Amino acid sequence: MAFDVDLFVIGGGSGGVRAARIAAAEGGARVALAEESRMGGTCVIRGCVPKKLMVFASDFPTQIADARAYGWDVQPGAFDWTRFRAALEAELSRLEAAYRGTLAGAGVQVHDTRATVEDAHAVRLATGERITAKHILIATGGRPFVPDIPGADLAVTSNEMFHLPALPRRALVVGGGYIASEFAGILHGLGVQTTQYYRGAQILRGFDDEARGHVSNAMQAAGIAIHCGTDVLRLERTPGGIRAVATDGTEREFDLVLYATGRRPNSAGLGLEALGVELGRHGEVVVDDWSQTAVPSIHAVGDVTNRVNLTPVAIREGHAFADTVFRGVPTKFDHCLIASAVFTRPELGTVGLSEEAARALGPIEVYAATFRPMQTLFAGRQDRVLMKLVVDAASRKVLGCHIVGPGAGEMIQLAAIPIGMGATKEDFDRTVAVHPTMAEELVTMRKPVRTG
Known part of the structure; x- marks a missing residue:
């Protein structure tokens, strides 16, 4: 059977765009993609990117206060939300254009409309157009959940x-x-x-x-x-x-x-269940390790599968799908040991097992230090940093690392590398500290604070 395209992607978020680009540019596939909203998906348009910019904006009052403590003659002014919002929208428009440029450069045909699955090899656009595809990828992400309460x-x-x-x-x-x-x-x-x-x-x-x-x-x-x-x-x-x-x-x-x-997978109304695609109790598209559904020609990646709902994970899943199906390189994405950061104030960075999860698996040692960081201590603030390593008592491998403090997201990215390689506590101990830094505590904690 001759198909209109080799791959049709429903969803223009990070996972769908990565899969489309790799399939087209590196796999030589004929690819089309439909997105009913703005290109870039949750992360770029209504998620981590604008949120992180708001985090930056919200941190300036404490920075100004610290600057005064360090001798700078600065005074806090009023925050202009309207001005910030306009600049934010301009940045999101720039990023959306970059996503569109990436797809155009790869030769992906974009449809700015809603698409639903009509059968195992066909999608129907809201415009009425029907497009056949050898493979269909569902990458529609998630949506915010609001409970059904009065008001x-x-x-x-x-x-x-x-x-x-x-x-x-x-x-x-x-x-x-x-x-x-x-x-x-x-x-x-x-x-x-x-x-x-x-x-x-x-x-x-x-x-x-x-x-x-x-x-x-x-x-x-x-x-x-x-x-x-x-x-x-x-x-x-x-x-x-x-x-x-x-x-x-x-x-x-x-x-x-x-x-x-919380959020729910954005799978409603796509026509999946009628074709035999299994959905979980929250609407997640059920897939195997290859991101394949019960219908062999239909795959799914990203938050719509409700596996690990992080943008970099969706990207890696989309890439693995394209490598497997269109580049002849069978690839499974390993969902273990994924580092993540929470951009609260203070930030939280984490990779591996929590102390509670590790203890349930066997004897562990816990190394932890809390202290006031030099920068804010000098400014008179009472902030405290937490550095924590969870270690397997038998193998000595570091099972988890948890950091709370300024720059935790940046630090945890680097800590994820040795932990992913199976580094032991002794490997950390052999590393010479960089002084004076907060991160040096990760390699200077010698005695466990808890065992069990």
Whole structure:
């Protein structure tokens, strides 16, 4: 059978674009891609890129205060949200154009419209056009989840946070994951009176307990009101804002309520189940180690599969798919030992096992140090850094590394390399410290603080 294209990609995010480019430019495939929104997907348009720029913006008040402590005659001014938002939109437009340029350079045909799967080898565009393909790749990402409570329509999600007409005076962030915690820090840093509700016992569930406790304590010390064991029963419009009626019996009024209570795979309405593609209980597309679904011609990568929902993971999955199917290089992406960073203030960087997960597997040693970093100590701030290594007691391999402090995301990227290579605690110990730095603590901790 002759197909219109060799590969049709549904979704123009990081994973879909990488797969399309590699298949076309390096695999010689005829590739088409459909994206119903802006090219670049969640990360570039409504996720990690604009969020990180907001993190940078929100950090300047403390930098200005530190500069004064170091002798600089500087005074904080007012933050111009409208000006920042315009600059942010310009940067996102630049990045979107770069993504489009990459696809055009690879010879990928782009359709700026919604596409659904009609059968195992055909997609239907919202324009009515039908395109046949030897292979179909689902890379539609995820979407914010808002629970069905009275007044839910009064809340915004992370999608809308970059386009607010003005900054609120009082904000409630609902959720305890990394998106909620990051936005709580951003809003607080921009001068917003910020409250965070989380129904669990501690924010940042799934991360190392000691590390997430360290982040939570620092956030609260900075002035963010974190209420754990608390959820919203309903939201009500009031003359002065939005009233949040909570499970702890309180009723508080805010100008903005942000729901960051997780994300769901964006698989609804694609026509997958009717073809025999299995979906999980949250709507995730079920795939094997090769990112292949139960229908051999249909694959899926990225957040829509709900494996590890990180942009670099989607990129690697998309690349592995293209290598396997179009370059004749069978490639499975290993989802183990993926480093990640949470851009709270302070930052959290982590790779490998938490202390709790490692202890469940066998005897371990825990090396940890907390201290006030030189830069902010001099400025009179009470910030504390955490450096932590989790070590297998028998093999001596470093099973996990957890860093809380300025630049944690940058440091954890480098720590991931030796840990991924199987470095032992003694390998770390043999490394000469770079002084004076925060990271030198990773190679100078000699005695475990806990064993078990």
